[in-house]
Amino acid sequence: xxxxxxxxxxxxxxxxxxxxxxxxxxxxxxxxxxxxxxxCNPEMVxxxxxxxxxxxxxxxxxxxxxxxxxxxxxxxxxx
Numbered sequence: 001x002x003x004x005x006x007x008x009x010x011x012x013x014x015x016x017x018x019x020x021x022x023x024x025x026x027x028x029x030x031x032x033x034x035x036x037x038x039x040c041n042p043e044m045v046x047x048x049x050x051x052x053x054x055x056x057x058x059x060x061x062x063x064x065x066x067x068x069x070x071x072x073x074x075x076x077x078x079x
Contacts, residue, residue, distance in 0.1 A: 003010055030040045038045075 030038050
């Protein structure tokens with residue numbers, strides 16, 4: 001950092017913010033007890049599971065598979 005002589009203030013807020021943000025973990029993982037269960041709040045897990053979106057099963061009736069995929073699958077299978 002270069003500070004000219006006529007400057008009398010140095011704003012370090014951005015530097016402090018960057019240090020704090022990069023030191024935080026990307027995701028929070030709860031500890032696991034000796035019995036293998038999570039220390040998560042069971043009530044909160046129950047509430048969150050209500051909003052869980054599951055992927056739709058593939059190959060449902062009425063789904064047409066593009067014939068080009070069959071050709072690609074045969075190429076992959078030859079390796």
